[in-house]
Amino acid sequence: MTEKDVVMTVNGTERELSVEPRKLLVHAIREDLNLTGTHIGCDTGNCGACTVYKDGQAVKSCLQFAVQADGSEITTVEGMEALPEAGMGDSDLHPIQEGFKQMHGLQCGFCTPGMIMAGKALLEENDDPTDEEIRVNISGNLCRCTGYQNIVKSIQYASDVLNDREPPESPVEHEDASLETAADGGEPTTDGGETASDGGNPATDGGCSCSDGPDLTMDYPTGGEDR
Amino acid sequence: MKAAHFEHHEPSTVDEAVTLLDDLDDPTILAGGQSLVPTMRFRLSQPDDVVDINGIDSLDYLREDGDHLRVGALVRHADIERSALIDENYGSFADAAPLIGDPQIRNQGTVVGSVTQADPKGDWGSVLLAHDGEVVARGPDGERTIPADELFLFPYETDLRPGELVTELRVPVSGENEGSSYHKLKRKVGDYAMAAVAARVALDGETIADAGVALTGVDITNIPVPDAAEHLTGEVPSGESFKRAGELAAEASNPEGDEHGSAGYKENMVRVLTQRALADATERARGEGPAGSYGTDQLTVGD
Numbered sequence: 001m002t003e004k005d006v007v008m009t010v011n012g013t014e015r016e017l018s019v020e021p022r023k024l025l026v027h028a029i030r031e032d033l034n035l036t037g038t039h040i041g042c043d044t045g046n047c048g049a050c051t052v053y054k055d056g057q058a059v060k061s062c063l064q065f066a067v068q069a070d071g072s073e074i075t076t077v078e079g080m081e082a083l084p085e086a087g088m089g090d091s092d093l094h095p096i097q098e099g100f101k102q103m104h105g106l107q108c109g110f111c112t113p114g115m116i117m118a119g120k121a122l123l124e125e126n127d128d129p130t131d132e133e134i135r136v137n138i139s140g141n142l143c144r145c146t147g148y149q150n151i152v153k154s155i156q157y158a159s160d161v162l163n164d165r166e167p168p169e170s171p172v173e174h175e176d177a178s179l180e181t182a183a184d185g186g187e188p189t190t191d192g193g194e195t196a197s198d199g200g201n202p203a204t205d206g207g208c209s210c211s212d213g214p215d216l217t218m219d220y221p222t223g224g225e226d227r
Numbered sequence: 228m229k230a231a232h233f234e235h236h237e238p239s240t241v242d243e244a245v246t247l248l249d250d251l252d253d254p255t256i257l258a259g260g261q262s263l264v265p266t267m268r269f270r271l272s273q274p275d276d277v278v279d280i281n282g283i284d285s286l287d288y289l290r291e292d293g294d295h296l297r298v299g300a301l302v303r304h305a306d307i308e309r310s311a312l313i314d315e316n317y318g319s320f321a322d323a324a325p326l327i328g329d330p331q332i333r334n335q336g337t338v339v340g341s342v343t344q345a346d347p348k349g350d351w352g353s354v355l356l357a358h359d360g361e362v363v364a365r366g367p368d369g370e371r372t373i374p375a376d377e378l379f380l381f382p383y384e385t386d387l388r389p390g391e392l393v394t395e396l397r398v399p400v401s402g403e404n405e406g407s408s409y410h411k412l413k414r415k416v417g418d419y420a421m422a423a424v425a426a427r428v429a430l431d432g433e434t435i436a437d438a439g440v441a442l443t444g445v446d447i448t449n450i451p452v453p454d455a456a457e458h459l460t461g462e463v464p465s466g467e468s469f470k471r472a473g474e475l476a477a478e479a480s481n482p483e484g485d486e487h488g489s490a491g492y493k494e495n496m497v498r499v500l501t502q503r504a505l506a507d508a509t510e511r512a513r514g515e516g517p518a519g520s521y522g523t524d525q526l527t528v529g530d
Contacts, residue, residue, distance in 0.1 A: 063265065
């Protein structure tokens with residue numbers, strides 16, 4: 001069956017693809033562009049984990065074919081940090097991302113990319129929504145961990161940042177040092193001292209001294225690339 | 228699962244689309260795709276040819292034109308939700324739109340696509356029926372209009388012929404003395420209706436000059452209730468007249484009991500929802516200002 005050439009701007013970069021018409025947009029994003037932040041949750045259009053921001057609105061990328069995105073402009077969760085609003089809060093993250101981190105808006109994190117993109121679509125239209133407006137707006141996104149309370153708070157947090165209001169204190173106690181090691185790929189630890197001194201990267205000091213947790217020296221398969 | 232292979236056609240004009248639909252062997256039309264894409268993925272439908280009408284810009288309009296409100300084939304549910312024109316005068320449309328699916332679905336899914344899919348639980352069919360609307364179809368033999376009450380034959384089956392493309396649906400312009408509403412009972416946000424009622428009331432002074440009532444999810448298609456409309460015409464709006472209309476609507480309904488409710492329960496809900504919908508429609512017909520500012524907020528979630 002003939003493939004079709006598709007050009008779309010994804011996270012600010014123009015990408016050219018040749019796709020079978022039957023290929024879903026989410027598969028093109030994940031498999032052809034290797035942007036695996038956009039998730040496939042339910043495969044039926046219910047869960048919203050595949051939500052992307054396309055031509056100014058949130059859409060479910062599992063409910064359209066990639067050929068329908070020809071000429072469109074798409075933002076995925078990977079592009080959030082490069083948006084102009086990124087860095088308005090206390091970190092380099094987009095305020096919505098920072099909100100999810102600070103307000104504990106995720107547990108397993110599977111729904112988070114979709115929640116963030118749905119939140120972005122809402123805040124683009126209305127940067128100061130009520131809790132109820134937030135809830136209506138994320139009604140197409142399912143979360144099976146959080147019970148939604150903290151997700152609503154996370155988006156509210158972003159709204160505070162965007163409106164120059166002081167966002168609420170994070171209910172989570174995290175020490176900055178251990179957080180930074182986590183961002184470096186090391187293991188966040190509770191004792192703090194050791195990781196702070198050695199940079200927290202076990203690969204550099206000859207192996208993992210901890211008895212449990214993943215072996216960070218080995219290459220785990222990433223999926224997607226070899227297909 | 229992946230959809231079966233298909234050829235993707237992108238006409239840019241209605242003429243081109245109609246020619247394609249005529250030439251191809253059993254093609255499928257893709258508009259919003261929010262129902263079609265999943266059915267293709269589950270291989271419930273495996274068309275060899277898909278005619279994607281999203282590039283036909285001339286089908287993207289929502290306007291009052293002469294005697295009709297005209298909704299082009301590419302108008303999305305979200306366009307209805309955001310339209311000032313709808314908010315002003317078309318309460319039933321304004322009520323129904325935000326109760327469909329979820330925000331992402333509403334951004335993509337089209338009103339005309341939903342009507343032509345003819346799901347008995349689809350909301351727009353009842354709105355169209357209550358307004359005595361019609362759809363305009365273009366086919367190889369030219370254009371024809373199909374009145375709403377002749378459109379729906381069976382679940383997912385309409386009076387449309389192979390090769391025909393619905394270019395718009397339209398309803399008579401809602402005058403200042405007309406009001407309409409849509410009341411929907413569903414289990415959770417974004418769900419299909421267990422039962423829903425569209426109602427329209429046009430007043431002449433103190434009496435009802437014309438009315439429409441139509442039901443969702445309680446028969447094999449969306450159905451109008453001409454008996455209720457007839458009963459209301461000439462009446463002065465009152466609890467008593469709405470109650471009788473509700474009873475007539477319940478009698479006309481033919482619901483099936485399922486895990487969510489018995490047939491009797493649904494019939495009773497039709498009776499109740501009809502009264503509520505008529506009350507809102509009447510209030511909107513009498514009131515000034517946007518239709519949306521009268522009536523029940525069915526969107527409220529939680530406390």
